[in-house]
Each structure stands twice: as C-alpha cells, then as structure tokens.
Amino acid sequence: MVDKISIEKKMLFAPGPVLTSERVKKAALQPDICHRSPMFEQIYSGLKSRILKLFNADSNTHHSIVVSGSGTAANETVISSVFNDEEEILIISNGEFGNRLIEIADAYKVGSRVVEFDWGEYPDINKVEDFLKRYSRIKLVSMVYHETSTGMINPVEEVGRLAKKYGKLYHVDAISAVGGENVDVTGQQIDFCTGVPNKSVAGHPGASFVCVNLEAYKQVKNIRGRNVYLNLQKHVEISMNKNQTPNTPAVVMFLTLYEALDELFEEGLNNRIERYKRDADIIRDAVKKRSLKLLIDNDEWMSTTVTSVFLPENIDVYSFVNEMYRRGYVIYLGKGPLLKKNMFQIANMGNIHPEDCYRFVEVFNDVLDSYR
Ligand SMILES: Cc1ncc(COP(=O)(O)O)c(C=O)c1O
Structure with missing residues (x-):
C-alpha cells in the first residue's frame, strides 16, 4: 500500500490520456462548488458555447451537452437514446473503435447493419450506399472520424452526404479527432458528434460531450431511450431549460475542460x-x-x-x-x-x-x- x-x-x-499544461491542471484547484448553483450553471453555459465553437456549430441550429464519463459514455448516450423498436443502425467499421460502436448497439439491443472493412482499409463509399439502398429500417449511420487504432481519417463528409441523400441521421465518433482535425458538423452534416477533452483538446479524462443538431433532435425528442444515466433527452432538456445536468456531474472535469478549451482557442x-x-x-x-x-x-x-x-x-x-x-x-x-x-x-x-x-x-x- x-x-x-x-x-x-x-x-x-x-x-x-495526454499531457496537459500547468494552466489546465491548475483549473482543478478551485473552491468546491455545488452543481445545483448559479455558479455551476454559468460555467456549464460557457462550456457549452465553447464546445459548439469547437465543432463549428451555431447555437441556433445546434446544442451541446457534457456527459460525465469517458468517450464511450458519449457514444452510448447517442446510441441508447435515438431508436424506436425495429429501427436500425448502420455502422461503418474499420478498426477497434468502429467495432466498439457495434458492441454498444448490441448491448442496447439496437438492430445493426455493419459495413465492415479491414483494419486500416479505407471505407468504400459504394458499399455504404448499397446498404442504404437495401435496408429501409436504417435510421442512423454511425462511423468513427479518426479510427485511433490505425490512425486513419475516415470519409466523414462523403458519408454525411450519403446519409442525407437517403434521409438518415448521422452520428460521428470524433473522440480522437476533435481539436486535431477539421471537425465541422455543419459542413459535414453530422447530427450527433461526440468528443472528449483528453485527446487533441489537451484536457483531462472523465467527461465527454455531444454536439446535437436541433432538427435531428426533433426527430428523437420523444423516444424513451434505453439507458437511465446516459439518456440524451434528459441531458438535452435539462441543459436547455436550466443549464444543468440530470445527475451529479464530474464538476472538476468540467472546470479543466473549460480551461483546456480556452487554451485551445487562444492558440487557435x-x-x-x-x-x-x-x-x-x-x-x-x-x-x-x-x-x-x-x-x-x-x-x-x-x-x-x-x-x-x-x-x-x-x-x-x-x-x-x-x-x-x-x-x-x-x-x-x-x-x-x-x-x-x-x-x-x-x-x-x-x-x-x-x-x-x-x-x-x-x-x-x-x-x-x-x-x-
Ligand atoms: C475513436 C475512439 N472512440 C472511442 C474511444 C473510447 O473512449 P473512452 O476510452 O474514453 O471511453 C476511443 C478511445 O481511445 C477512441 O479513440
């Protein structure tokens, strides 16, 4: 011991996790605060607008939420919350984290179609389109932006175009991309985009975030969801109405994420x-x-x-x-x-x-x- x-x-x-600056580390050394307080609400509001900026999203068209838990929590928040029975997910996988999306869909008993490629193989868009033509129950297309297990950047914009051509929602796991690649939810037509502080944003692990397109949200707003804690609707509603989180958040992680984002935007x-x-x-x-x-x-x-x-x-x-x-x-x-x-x-x-x-x-x- x-x-x-x-x-x-x-x-x-x-x-x-990655190296963080002294400045980000020091942000953890604040007085303890209660999350049901105006101070927390102010912090959360500032944090959410910084996350929108990070994803090139506008507050008129998008809303962001912070989920306490690592990146998987953000992905589970999306995948467990947006499906009615019989609706399916189309997952494009070419590595460990594409496979993780399949695992999440399976755990929540979401019917999945998988376009699978070898690890390190660049996804063939035509195969994706074949699935979209063939399976009408697909509601959401899901793919990893930067497949960390190989270092490959997937064709995010092309898949976004396809998803929209077939009227599907689009989820992108940008966990290892955001802050290090040009993630642009607007230009790339991403409806649900997930990220974390503890990679290219240069913050700490323990929180994750989702940038949500409000038009897409309307389509899923009334779905009950398959998870209590990682429930997208609960997070979005209380965030929009009260600048709060449904449960006790990892307050210290919110503080260091805030500082990491300020540091990032100061660098540009x-x-x-x-x-x-x-x-x-x-x-x-x-x-x-x-x-x-x-x-x-x-x-x-x-x-x-x-x-x-x-x-x-x-x-x-x-x-x-x-x-x-x-x-x-x-x-x-x-x-x-x-x-x-x-x-x-x-x-x-x-x-x-x-x-x-x-x-x-x-x-x-x-x-x-x-x-x-
Ligand atoms: C692309 C991607 N998705 C998901 C995850 C899982 O994130 P976490 O370990 O933070 O839950 C990782 C982790 O490295 C990742 O790189």
Whole structure:
C-alpha cells in the first residue's frame, strides 16, 4: 500500500490520456462548488458555447451537452437514446473503435447493419450506399472520424452526404479527432458528434460531450431511450431549460475542460492542427529514416496525431514499448490483429510541441539502436 501518491513524470506519446499544461491542471484547484448553483450553471453555459465553437456549430441550429464519463459514455448516450423498436443502425467499421460502436448497439439491443472493412482499409463509399439502398429500417449511420487504432481519417463528409441523400441521421465518433482535425458538423452534416477533452483538446479524462443538431433532435425528442444515466433527452432538456445536468456531474472535469478549451482557442484551432501536423512530420520523418513500415501509406488518410508503425520481426514489440517507457516515453502497443504484426503507435496529441518530438526521436533512435 502507498502512503502518499507520487507520480513520476512520463512523456505521454499515446492517444490519450495526454499531457496537459500547468494552466489546465491548475483549473482543478478551485473552491468546491455545488452543481445545483448559479455558479455551476454559468460555467456549464460557457462550456457549452465553447464546445459548439469547437465543432463549428451555431447555437441556433445546434446544442451541446457534457456527459460525465469517458468517450464511450458519449457514444452510448447517442446510441441508447435515438431508436424506436425495429429501427436500425448502420455502422461503418474499420478498426477497434468502429467495432466498439457495434458492441454498444448490441448491448442496447439496437438492430445493426455493419459495413465492415479491414483494419486500416479505407471505407468504400459504394458499399455504404448499397446498404442504404437495401435496408429501409436504417435510421442512423454511425462511423468513427479518426479510427485511433490505425490512425486513419475516415470519409466523414462523403458519408454525411450519403446519409442525407437517403434521409438518415448521422452520428460521428470524433473522440480522437476533435481539436486535431477539421471537425465541422455543419459542413459535414453530422447530427450527433461526440468528443472528449483528453485527446487533441489537451484536457483531462472523465467527461465527454455531444454536439446535437436541433432538427435531428426533433426527430428523437420523444423516444424513451434505453439507458437511465446516459439518456440524451434528459441531458438535452435539462441543459436547455436550466443549464444543468440530470445527475451529479464530474464538476472538476468540467472546470479543466473549460480551461483546456480556452487554451485551445487562444492558440487557435487551426494553429493547433498545424502544430500537430509539424509534430507528426517530425515523428514520421524519423520513422521513415529508420526504414520502418507505416500502416497507412497515403498521407491524405493519415491523421495529424497518430502514427502506426511496424517493427521488424527481430524486435519484440512488448520489449520495445517497455524500454521506451523505462526511458520516460509512453507509446502504445498496436491493437487487435495489428499487435500480432508487431505494430505500435506513437501519438502526438495534447501538450506536445516540436521540441518534445525532437527529444522523443533521439530516444526512439537510441532504443532502436540497442537492438542491433
Ligand atoms: C475513436 C475512439 N472512440 C472511442 C474511444 C473510447 O473512449 P473512452 O476510452 O474514453 O471511453 C476511443 C478511445 O481511445 C477512441 O479513440
């Protein structure tokens, strides 16, 4: 048993949780407040307008809510709340988090159709359209924006166009995209878009959010939902009427998210994205110099924040990741079928700057050299 917590600082080059600034950390050190108070309502109102801005949404057409719980909570809030019996979800999956959407739909007994692709395979829009033509019970199309398990950016805008062509609602899991990619619920026609603080927004884990299109909301407003806590309608109604949350929220997480968003907008969303691109370029150049293979070889499909790399067969990926950890850097083992192929992931989300990436590359090269 430990008497006192003492955490050794590691550089988190993993896709969340991420490094946060002192400023964001300090935002947690506020006097304790009651969530049923005008102060909380003021904070929540400010937070919601910042989230709308993050998604390029207007308060006349969209509403945002914050859900206490990690990203999965935001996805469950949408998927558990918008279906009547007999209505179906169409899920496009090409990795771990697409599969997670299937798992959620199954858990809530929502009938699902799945357009499945290999991990790291770019979704073929024609296959998606075939499903939309064939299955009239589909109500909502659901896809991950940035499939974190591979680092691929999916065709969000094209699928949005298709969903609307067939009169369907559209949910996008932008959990690892928002703050790091140009997520635009208006231009990309996304009705329900989910995100978290603890990835590209550079905040803390424990809260998540949903940006809701109000026209789409009208279509689901009277549905009872299949979950008590993660109920979209309860969240939206009390948020609209009272600037509150249905249950006790993770107040401290709301405070640090607020600060993380202010920090992001002071940097500028475009500048943040440009910084992530510079970070990723430094990492990717180093990987290529070592002649290591990348999972995604098309620059247009690669996210600004996750690089998936195969190690040569003679290096054990577990020992490599452990050695990086020992040297102060947290990187991720590949997931699912990609781990068996000796893949690992380097992420540059959060409070990571080019100088951190150059230092990372030095250690990365050193550790690789130690296997010679
Ligand atoms: C795209 C995506 N969706 C969903 C999740 C699940 O989020 P959480 O672990 O915060 O519940 C993650 C987590 O990394 C993710 O990257």
